[in-house]
Amino acid sequence: MKSRRTFLKQMGVVSAGLPLVGPQLFSFNPQQSPANEKVLRVALMGLGGYAKRVAEAMKDCKRAKVTGLISGTPEKLKEWGALYNVPEKNRYNYQNFDSIKNNPDIDAVYVITPNSLHHNHTIRAARAGKHVICEKPMAISVKEGQEMVEACKKAGVHLLVGYRMRFEPHTLEAVRMRKEGELGAIKFFQGLSGFRIGNPNQWRLNKELAGGGALMDIGIYAINGCRYMVGEEPIWVTAQETKTDPVKFKAGVDETILFQFGFKSGATASCLSTYNMNYLDRFFLNGERGFIEMQPATGYGPIRARSNKGEINAPVVVHQTVQIDEMAAIILDGKKPEIPVDGEVGLQDLRIIEAIYKAVETGKKIPL
Template sequence: MNSRRDFLQKLTTSAVAIPFLPLYGSSEQFNFYDQLYDGPVLRVAIMGLGSYGTRVAEAMQNCKRAKLVGVISGTPAKVKDWQAKYGIPKKNCYNYENYDSVKDNPDIDAIYVITPNALHHPAVLRIAAAGKHAICEKPMALNAQQGQEMVDACNKANVKLLVGYRMHFEPNTLEIIRMRNEGEFGKILFFEGLSGFKIGDPNQWRLNKELAGGGSLMDIGVYSINGARYMVGEDPIWVTAQETKTDPIKFKEGVDETILFQLGFPTGAVASCLSTYSMNHLDRFFLNGDKGFAELQPSTGYGPIKGRTHKGELTKPHVTHQTLQVDKMAGVILAGEQAVVPVDGVEAVKDLKIIDAIYEVCKTGAKKTLEL
């Protein structure tokens, strides 16, 4: 966790001044990315060098409190390319068989797991055993039992477990949360979350139950599940759900195409959400209260996120989500800072419990009580 004054002096010549929301949720904003930072830096290795891993790596080039220093991959050619592109030393390069030896590498503080869903659980257990902090993409695991095992392993090893909830740091999203907390929407009555797109290649891992753990719900549907919770500001106490499948060849047994689900909250608010792999143009959140409303469309895409409330358009400037996410996660790990909306493993286990329940009630047709 060394400082890198020279690196950041070069970085700030190209950085854009953007208001930065502190992790503590203060209304104070400051031009974090327009200031020289010379504090501790989280040194991160990325596991999984696919398309999203590449997106995170590119975004991390603009981070101030985190730096990409290592890779873990089963593809030697990718490792070689990343070494050349990002200046990663050979001693910080691992494959899926030997990365346990990262425990002996003091130059890596955390490993960001960006692999197919089924690989998250074993990877985080090994990372914890190696004494490194873990950042894991969502869904954190295939089910709540696996997720809890991951939380327990990291607690036992005294390392952090964070999950890639990038929207928890997105400025317009946080503005809605601030307004709700200050009562500007009044009593929250209703939330709608629409998350979906037409998925392409039928042979990709997202349509393989062994690797994905399901279908659309385990991918895009997580956004509406988690979004319902942070937009309403409560955890749900019951769930109902219905599954629809129009293409059983592409969406095989155990791989859901479209799921409608409904959530009920302690204060009486209800949520109606859609998760699908068969419809485009579905990226919208709507929150309704007895004094006002908030809408985000797009609500969870890579940005810019756009929205409005009963008071007018939301105008927070766009910052690359993964840059904000990793920088602020560095604050959580290095300085014990707290996110406005939690991004730890405990948060992820709650989402996994809801996913487990949705799949169950799709089969039973019954309303299920939730205990998160």
């Protein structure tokens, strides 16, 4: 069995190891589900730092459990298999995981590999007859995203994207307030998403693996958040890029991009995506009769929010636990989420990302 590092090198890319993340800062007390409810059996693909967070969160899931593992590193398969009680017959590498089609212990594959690998991994999982949960961004191009959507439709399986914030209670309350007219007509949104990135050799700074830079990672929170907070799709975009470290942020890897949206209603948005500034995790939504501010808006927790009426008090949850349980209900029960998380949602983010990059390149307003 070849290691993940070897596998990636064969594809002409560098190691895809994800950085470890810190401990949970919040708690979650789920209600026990009825014993007769089905449980979604999930194989995790790409055993890096974020997969570890997902696996730990899934210990508290009532509708889902980890039953399979996919990695190019034999040591990880052995270690994770023992840790999460996954038998050896349910452990796969990147070369042989297509055989999961014959494994009744696995219903879905959660793709948590680097961005450029999502396309291949999603299509292969779909052809194996398994539902797919794919981390964001869904792909590195609109073309790839469309092929993923079509492959899952053809296979008759769900394609969901890991938009955990679309299940987060403070976010849902903010969207409810906007939908019910408590803010009046929406006029403006601001989304700030950024942090100072560390190791210059990590996959997120490799264009072949990431498909770009900050915009393809942290910036997607501002893009996606703008869409569900405003409640409209943008009809045009303008954008400007700033790069202060061309050694760390090579050609095709953006450091900081400021971008603006316009909407059919007349609302506008101003957003920032960066790998060179900390403490940027804020949403602000302005309406004729009120506002909502979220800060932190998308971090792992706890999320904090307030409006012109005061604090928004919503349950503090482990995002990934809620996300996977809700996705299990979508797949197993046909539940309709309050805010969609399907492949079409991911595809629209990719269209917007491509338009932002085009606006940076041309200096022009790009219609959407």
